[in-house]
Amino acid sequence: MAASGNKQYSWLDGKFIAADSANVQILTHSLQYASGVFDGLRAYKTAKGTAVFRLNEHIARLFNSAKIYDIEIPYTAKELAQATLSLIKRNNLESCYIRPFVFYNDNKIGLSPIGKKVSVFIAAVPFGAYFASGKEKGISCRISSWRRINSSIMPPEAKASGNYANSILANVEARKAGADEAIMLSIDGSVAEGSAENIFLVQDGKLVTPSKDSDILQGITRDSILKIAQNMGLETEQRKVHAEELYTSQELFFTGTASEVTSIIKVDSKKIGSGKPGPITKMLAEKYSEVVLGSDTEFGGWLTYL
Ligand code: PMP
Secondary structure: OEOOOOOOEEEEOOEEEEHHHOOOOOOOHHHHHOOOEEOOEEEEEEOOEEEEEOHHHHHHHHHHHHHHOOOOOOOOHHHHHHHHHHHHHHOOEOOEEEEEEEEEOOOOOOOOOOOOOEEEEEEEEOOOOOOOOHHHHOEEEEEOOOOOOOOOOOOOOOOEOOHHHHHHHHHHHHHHOOOOEEEEEOOOOEEEEEOOOEEEEEEOOEEEEEOOOOOOOOOHHHHHHHHHHHHOOOOEEEEOOEOHHHHHOOEEEEEEOOOEEEEEEEEOOEEOOOOOOOHHHHHHHHHHHHHHOOOOOOOHHHEEEO
């Protein structure tokens, strides 16, 4: 959290600017056409000081998202990693959410982004739990009537602003129907992901998650959980998942930088397992927490200290 009264900054094209005056014009290309790419990271307060979780992997994904959209980022990965660390320090934040955003900073009307100025913005802001009370109690989900974008239409592997129009349709539908979040299916009817989370199923002690060909964002938390689970001796499987398997699994949970490990205790009208966060979910959530907080040394290399 930021010390009170502490002036907050953002980073824009190599300069720190006051966070409350980081503005663009409404006609900005990426605002009109959702042509930006971004990423989302967390920094945690550890016993050895503040550390960003899997900084290099997030920055690498940002560059891959940009590459898919033919956006040339005018900085190196090293420069953006350094800017991220400096911004957190400058804002005097012990823990925070970090949002790097690459966008066409041009307000002339016209769809083609070719030749338009690319800007990079980074925000570092205090941030708590993504699902209020979800961590302890678990959340409810609804299978969306909106299908997840397919890579023949839009690339789900890019963390691109435009993809979130699809996520928002699903999220709003779920929320208006009284659920906390949506679970989206792929065009082929298999399970893809939440609006901003990957999903895991626990089946007879085995961890199952939709494979990379299931129209998912390749989540960094997903990767972390797979590695943590394997390290704990849990069997893991990445494959196409039928929608009905959601109902019959003993446990379900979401993973994401913002949502961390969040138990899903209800899908549509059906209770999942006992209707409470299950033992494997709780064990993985606890282990994930130890890893991000630096109290587990096995995955210490995932932390970049300020
Ligand atoms: N899927 C989508 C669509 C997301 O927006 C996110 C959040 N970035 C995730 C999955 C989880 O990814 P990560 O674990 O890298 O945050």
